[in-house]
Amino acid sequence: MKRRHGRVWRAAQSYASLLGLVVLWQGLYGLGWLPEYLLGPSVIVAQFGEMVTSGELFGHLRSSLVRSYAGFLAGSLLGIGLGLLSGISRRAEDLFNPLISLTYPIPKIAILPVLIVWFGIGDASKILVILLACFYPVFINAYYGARAVDRLHVWSALNMGATPAQIFRRIVLPTALPQIFSGLRVALALSFILLFSAEMIGASSGLGFLISFAEANLRFDIMFVAIVTIAILGFANDRLLVYVRQRALTWEARRR
Amino acid sequence: MALLEIRGLRKAFERGGTPIVALENLNLSVGEGEFVTIVGPSGCGKSTLLHILGGFEELSGGEVLVNGRAIGGPGRDRGMVFQEFALFPWRTALGNVLWGVELEGRPRGEALEVAERYLEMVGLLPFKDLYPHELSGGMKQRVALARVLAFDPRVLLMDEPFGSLDAQTRELMQEELNRIWEQTGKTVLFVTHDIEEAIYLGDRVLVLTARPGTIKEVVEIKLPRPRDIQVKKQEPYIAYRNAIWDLLREEVLKSRLDVPGVAAETP
Amino acid sequence: MSSGPAPGKREKARAAGRVGVQGRGWSRARKATSCLAILGTWEVVAHSGWVSPLLLPSIAGVLQEAARMAGNLSLFMHVGHSVYRALVGFLLATVVGVIIGFLMGRFRAAELALERFFAVTYPVPKISIYPILVFIFGLGNVSKIALIFLECVYPMVINTYYGTRAVNPLLFWAARNMGAGPAVIFRRVVIPAAAPHIFSGIRIAMPIALVLVVITEMIGSNNGLGYLIIYSSASFRSRDMFVGILGIGVVGFIFDNLLVWARRRLIFWERETRFVA
Numbered sequence: 001m002k003r004r005h006g007r008v009w010r011a012a013q014s015y016a017s018l019l020g021l022v023v024l025w026q027g028l029y030g031l032g033w034l035p036e037y038l039l040g041p042s043v044i045v046a047q048f049g050e051m052v053t054s055g056e057l058f059g060h061l062r063s064s065l066v067r068s069y070a071g072f073l074a075g076s077l078l079g080i081g082l083g084l085l086s087g088i089s090r091r092a093e094d095l096f097n098p099l100i101s102l103t104y105p106i107p108k109i110a111i112l113p114v115l116i117v118w119f120g121i122g123d124a125s126k127i128l129v130i131l132l133a134c135f136y137p138v139f140i141n142a143y144y145g146a147r148a149v150d151r152l153h154v155w156s157a158l159n160m161g162a163t164p165a166q167i168f169r170r171i172v173l174p175t176a177l178p179q180i181f182s183g184l185r186v187a188l189a190l191s192f193i194l195l196f197s198a199e200m201i202g203a204s205s206g207l208g209f210l211i212s213f214a215e216a217n218l219r220f221d222i223m224f225v226a227i228v229t230i231a232i233l234g235f236a237n238d239r240l241l242v243y244v245r246q247r248a249l250t251w252e253a254r255r256r
Numbered sequence: 257m258a259l260l261e262i263r264g265l266r267k268a269f270e271r272g273g274t275p276i277v278a279l280e281n282l283n284l285s286v287g288e289g290e291f292v293t294i295v296g297p298s299g300c301g302k303s304t305l306l307h308i309l310g311g312f313e314e315l316s317g318g319e320v321l322v323n324g325r326a327i328g329g330p331g332r333d334r335g336m337v338f339q340e341f342a343l344f345p346w347r348t349a350l351g352n353v354l355w356g357v358e359l360e361g362r363p364r365g366e367a368l369e370v371a372e373r374y375l376e377m378v379g380l381l382p383f384k385d386l387y388p389h390e391l392s393g394g395m396k397q398r399v400a401l402a403r404v405l406a407f408d409p410r411v412l413l414m415d416e417p418f419g420s421l422d423a424q425t426r427e428l429m430q431e432e433l434n435r436i437w438e439q440t441g442k443t444v445l446f447v448t449h450d451i452e453e454a455i456y457l458g459d460r461v462l463v464l465t466a467r468p469g470t471i472k473e474v475v476e477i478k479l480p481r482p483r484d485i486q487v488k489k490q491e492p493y494i495a496y497r498n499a500i501w502d503l504l505r506e507e508v509l510k511s512r513l514d515v516p517g518v519a520a521e522t523p
Numbered sequence: 524m525s526s527g528p529a530p531g532k533r534e535k536a537r538a539a540g541r542v543g544v545q546g547r548g549w550s551r552a553r554k555a556t557s558c559l560a561i562l563g564t565w566e567v568v569a570h571s572g573w574v575s576p577l578l579l580p581s582i583a584g585v586l587q588e589a590a591r592m593a594g595n596l597s598l599f600m601h602v603g604h605s606v607y608r609a610l611v612g613f614l615l616a617t618v619v620g621v622i623i624g625f626l627m628g629r630f631r632a633a634e635l636a637l638e639r640f641f642a643v644t645y646p647v648p649k650i651s652i653y654p655i656l657v658f659i660f661g662l663g664n665v666s667k668i669a670l671i672f673l674e675c676v677y678p679m680v681i682n683t684y685y686g687t688r689a690v691n692p693l694l695f696w697a698a699r700n701m702g703a704g705p706a707v708i709f710r711r712v713v714i715p716a717a718a719p720h721i722f723s724g725i726r727i728a729m730p731i732a733l734v735l736v737v738i739t740e741m742i743g744s745n746n747g748l749g750y751l752i753i754y755s756s757a758s759f760r761s762r763d764m765f766v767g768i769l770g771i772g773v774v775g776f777i778f779d780n781l782l783v784w785a786r787r788r789l790i791f792w793e794r795e796t797r798f799v800a
Contacts, residue, residue, distance in 0.1 A: 014639040021640070037658045094553035102558055105775030107734040109741070110749070110768045113756030117764075118578055152342035155312045158330035160356035160407055170355065174346040186727070190734075192648040193674075197738040200653075201753070207651075215654040223654060231647040238646035251346040251387050 037220050044228060047221040057229065063205040064195060064233075067123055071130025072191040076184055078131070079138025083180075086139075087146025088172060100139060108133040109194055116202065126198045133194045134187035141183025145176025178252060181245045188241055192234050207233075258285035259323060259443050260309075260411055266317035267304055278304045280468035282318070286411075286445065291437060293446045293454035295500065296464030296472075297508040302447040305469070306415045309445065310336040322411065332360075335409030339416040341396045343388040349399045350375060350384035356407040374402040377436060394425040401433070405440065414446040418453065430456055431485050438482050451504065455479075455496045456488060463503045466511035473503055580762045588762040589769060602770055604747040605736050608664055612671025613732040619672075620679025620728075621721060625713055627680070628687025629705075641680050649673045650738065657743065667739040674735055675728035679721070686720025687713055722786050729782060733775050748774070 022041055029040025051057040085092040108129055115125035149172055157167050199208025207226045214223035265282040268275060278301035286292050296302050307313040309320060311330040320327050322334065330336075343352050353371040362370070375381045378398035388396055397417055404412065417433075418426045430453055437444060437457075448454050454461045461475040477496060479487055487493050562582060568574060569581035576584070592598035626633040627641075653670050660666040690713060698712045714721075740749025748771045755763035 010635075013635045017636045017640045018643060035658075037655065091553065095557045098554045098558050099561065103772075105730075105779055106768060106772035107730065107737050107775065109734055110737050110752055110771050112741075113752050113764055114761075114768070117756060117759075117761065150342065152338050152340055153344060155310070155330065155336065156338075156342045156344075156403075157355075158312070159310065159332070159334070159336050159404075160359050161330075161332045162359055166359070171344070174344070177346075189646060189648070193650050193731075193734065193738075196648055196650050197742070200650075201738075201741055211651060211654055215657075227651045227655075230651040231644075234647045235643065249346075251348075 039220050039224055043221055044224040048225045048228060051222070051225055057225065060205055060207050060210050060226070061229065061233075063203075063209075064199065064207045067126045067198075067206065068130060068191050068195040070123075071127040071195075072134050072188060074127070075131035075134030075191075076138045076187055079135045079183065079187070080142045080180055083139040083142025083183075084146045084172065084176060087143045087176065088168065093143075096139075097143075100136065104136055104140075108136075109197060112194075112198055112201065121202050126195065126203070129198060130191045130194050133190045137186040137190065138180065138183040141179045141186075142176055145179030146172050148179070149175045178249060181241070181249070185238070185241055188237055189234070192230070192237070196230060259288045259290075260284075260286040260445075261321040261324075262309075262318070263321070264318035265305075265308070265315055265320065267301065267308060267313070268316045277468040279308075280470050282470050284462070284471065286443060288410075289441045289443055291444045291446065291457055291459045292462060293448060293458035293460070294462045294464060295448060295451060295454045295504060296462075296469060297466050297504065297511045298449065299511060300464045300466055300507070301469035302464060303415050306336070306413045306445065306447055309411075310334055310413050312336075332407050333409055334411045334413055335404035335407065337397075337400050337404050337412065337414045337417045339419045341388070341393075341400045343396055343399055343403075345388050348385050348387055349380060349391065349395075352388070352399055353403045353406050356403055360407065371402075371406055374406040375399070377405065377439070378402045378432070392425075393421050394429055397421065397429060398432070401436070405436070405442075410443060412442050412444045412446075414444065416447055416449065419449070426450075426453070427485065433457065434483060451497055451500050452488060455493060455500065456483065456485070461496075461500060463500060463507070466507045472507065475500055475503075577759055577761050580765055584762050585765040585769065589766045592763075592766060598766065598770065601746060601748050601751045601767070602774060604744075605740065605749065605771065606774060608667045608739075608747065609671060609732040609736040611664075612668040612735075613675050613728060615668070616672045616675035616728060616732075617679055617725060620676045620724065621683045621714075623676075624680045624683025625687050625709060625717075627684045628690075628717075629713070637680075638684070641677065641684075645677050645681065650735070653739065653742065662743045667736065667744070670739055671732050671735045674731050678724045678727040678731070682720045682724030682727075683717060686717030689720065690716040718790050722782075722790060726782060729778055730775065733771065733778070737771060 026041045028034050029038070029042075034040070048057075082092070082096055086096045087093070111132065112125065112129045115128050119125045119128065153171050153175070154167060157171055162170065195206075196208035196211070199206040200212045203209040207230050210226040211223055211230075214220070214226065262282060262284040265279055266277070267279040268277045270276070282305070284292075294302050294305070304313065308315050309327075311327050311334065322331075327334070344355075347355065350368075350371055353375055354367060357367040357370045358364070360367075372381060372384065375384050378401055380395060380398050380402065383391065383395065388399070391399065401417070418429050421429060434457060444457075446454075446457060455477055458477050461477060463472045463475065464470065465472045475496065479492060479496075565579070566582050569576065569579050569584075589598065623633075623637065627637050628634070649670060652673075653666070656666040656669050660669055694712050694716060695708065698708050703711065736747065737749035737752070740747035741753040744750040748767045751770070752764050752767035755761070755767060
């Protein structure tokens with residue numbers, strides 16, 4: 001009983017800093033000590049409710065999510081496939097790795113204007129730039145994951161008479177999976193950074209667009225609603241990925 | 257006819273540009289159901305020998321026959337147990353044993369039955385749903401043993417299987433292996449650096465020379481079967497131990513005179 | 524193990540896991556092929572007239588333009604601005620992040636106060652508050668550096684935190700036993716012991732700094748490589764656009780290699796896996 005109490009108390013303490021920050025923010029706002037572009041939490045929540053009921057927020061949310069998910073999924077799948085291939089085949093490694101290491105240092109956002117020139121300012125260029133940004137970390141992690149395969153595991157499988165396909169599915173894939181997930185987590189964070197900056201640079205919908213629109217019209221309440229939505233989105237997707245990881249890697253989760 | 261026949265085996269490889277001969281002109285013939293243990297100074301190529309017999313490493317000369325046929329790569333007729341267990345961390349104890357049985361193409365229910373039977377044989381059935389990291393070293397090695405027994409190889413190749421266990425667990429596992437061997441009648445090649453273990457388990461003890469490894473002497477162990485661990489306290493056992501220890505001492509001293517630092521077993 | 528390179532686990536895996544292992548000469552030839560093929564195709568397509576040079580300028584043309592811009596020093600001006608912003612933000616984040624991470628890892632009160640805050644706000648894309656930073660600090664260097672700082676400080680804090688917690692407690696005891704105070708422990712125990720973790724943080728933060736400097740320069744600036752790229756794009760000067768991309772790529776390449784070099788010098792006792800072809 002006492003230990004349980006201790007745990008609750010500790011949890012409360014650890015979240016206290018977050019809560020305290022919000023209370024402080026609201027207090028300062030109430031006292032009128034904040035500059036006009038820093039609205040209080042109460043105003044933001046009210047505006048948030050309004051934009052949710054009017055449905056305005058969902059339109060932007062949907063545009064943003066379609067772009068980020070499409071780019072993230074396509075880039076990740078490509079990265080996993082080619083990365084694993086490079087990890088198990090010398091030939092593929094020689095083909096892909098020089099290209100990857102040559103283009104890796106270029107921040108992918110720099111290519112956005114090129115993509116806009118090629119594919120227009122619509123969704124295609126945004127999805128492509130997100131795809132590119134997600135591809136690299138996933139490729140590199142999948143590659144190293146596959147390379148980390150334990151020789152004795154391969155031998156044991158060969159000993160049992162497993163075929164190359166079975167070895168790939170039962171040994172290479174599980175070995176590489178934890179690292180693939182680390183790559184996915186980096187890719188997810190990057191996908192949102194790129195999404196919102198691409199939308200701020202040029203778009204007519206989406207949360208990034210909403211921010212620059214609100215900024216231009218000095219609607220700080222709308223701006224903060226967009227910021228809060230983005231924060232929730234980033235946080236929720238990260239949690240989702242961590243959850244999927246735990247489900248996929250039960251054997252690893254139990255080690256903790 | 258011998259089940260396992262090794263003729264003029266030679267293994268050479270290169271490390272950092274220097275050619276190294278690990279094994280030279282090694283001849284051996286092992287009969288069905290025999291338990292052969294192998295001791296030798298570290299770096300003499302004991303593990304390399306087993307890796308070659310398992311089909312994981314190529315030989316540079318000579319031939320290895322199982323049941324009269326030359327081996328080509330790994331096969332289910334030779335089951336390998338590694339010192340490092342080599343269990344798949346993402347599968348439970350049962351899952352580890354099950355895979356080898358499933359690959360035979362048996363229906364799932366039947367495979368499950370076989371896997372559980374072998375887990376029971378090594379005394380781990382109550383722990384079948386635990387993952388490798390939840391098992392102690394001795395338990396892990398039991399799972400590894402069950403995994404190999406379950407696909408029913410004719411020859412068991414054991415590469416210092418108890419080398420990473422503590423002294424007590426080690427002794428327990430020796431008794432356990434002895435019992436299982438009596439029960440299954442498998443042919444076993446067992447590499448160890450522990451002389452007592454080699455004598456207690458083996459029908460014959462092969463003493464290998466320092467590199468390049470070849471057979472220095474074969475010691476027949478004429479202790480009565482089935483053997484009790486108490487045998488280790490008796491006079492003939494101690495005589496064997498002293499004899500083999502002397503043989504080994506010569507080789508260890510020889511290998512010390514060799515280039516220091518190149519004592520690793522495999523490339 | 525004493526002479527020659529230690530045969531690492533990876534090399535062993537390589538030998539066992541490979542499907543087709545061939546000679547080294549072949550491998551080297553193939554490595555060059557893929558890059559040369561792509562660059563060659565690019566050049567041929569650019570000269571063929573199939574696509575407008577607005578969409579795909581020739582590599583020769585891009586290099587010529589780069590040489591011209593280097594000649595009148597405008598290229599260096601842009602590079603200088605971008606590097607300055609990225610470096611200042613990144614270095615600030617490194618210093619502050621390491622200190623916060625250390626405090627969180629060593630002192631219960633700091634951990635309670637800050638751990639949740641950083642864990643919850645880590646996955647939030649900080650780019651969204653850039654407009655607020657612009658309101659506070661103006662459109663100049665400060666808002667850009669502030670955003671880079673914000674985005675980079677997270678990996679530094681989190682990695683140092685885990686690194687500090689992973690330090691063998693025996694090392695702390697040994698240091699205390701010798702009479703070391705917190706400052707000495709920080710410098711002589713935590714920094715070296717957590718250094719591999721800190722470097723992992725740096726390797727995450729560095730590329731992020733470059734991404735953000737380009738983004739912020741694209742959104743609002745009148746110099747820097749991001750500005751060069753977006754301005755050239757808007758005025759259909761595609762050669763200049765590619766010069767900008769090439770420029771930031773070279774900067775990224777140099778930074779990454781500097782980091783690897785520094786890591787090798789500073790953390791000589793531990794090997795690092797690195798993506799090399």
